[in-house]
Amino acid sequence: MAKKESRHFDFKDVEGLQVYMTSQGLLLPAKRSGLNAREQRRLKRAIKQARFLALLPYTA
């Protein structure tokens, strides 16, 4: 059986990251995002990088 490829997240892909955020600018929990633990960590890192560069809000 082919192994499912792990997802990567880029801080520059603002629209792609916003899919995993609530309307208040918070990161969705893994239970709702449907990502595994490694992907969830990558997503968290990318969102924090985008927030630092003012591409995403800390709070909305």
Add this chain to the structure above:
Amino acid sequence: MTDHKHYYQAMFLLDNQEVRQKGFNEVRDWVRRTLEKHAISVPVLRLWGEREMTYRVGTRGRATYLLGWLEAAGNSINEAKRELYLVGPVFRCLFLEEAAIPEDELALGIPAIADHELVIPEEGAETDDESDDFSAREEEKVAVGSEEENDG
């Protein structure tokens, strides 16, 4: 200190006022010179975009984003970052270590941008509109108030 080279992706937030005054190409060259002064090789340094920030940084509401792919050794990134924050048009920057520089990015290199290609809107444009709306609303209130007085 080790001479082992690492690849980095870097994003620089440039002050729009300085970009407008000096021109994008000059500001980009200043960033490149500053990085090269600290023995950082800069194969790619290009305009990523000019956009509104999601929150204000100091007095700035908009910024010009400069994307770079770098090759550096040892502690040179920290030294360059310190200098970038001390002087010049860069008010925020992020360096991320990467495994390699993508081929499509390498092909872009350091392109020159014509002055008319980068249009930077005035910072106060939106606030002026808001103040106009506010004054219009105030005028409406006064008009309504005076009508009510007349009715009474």
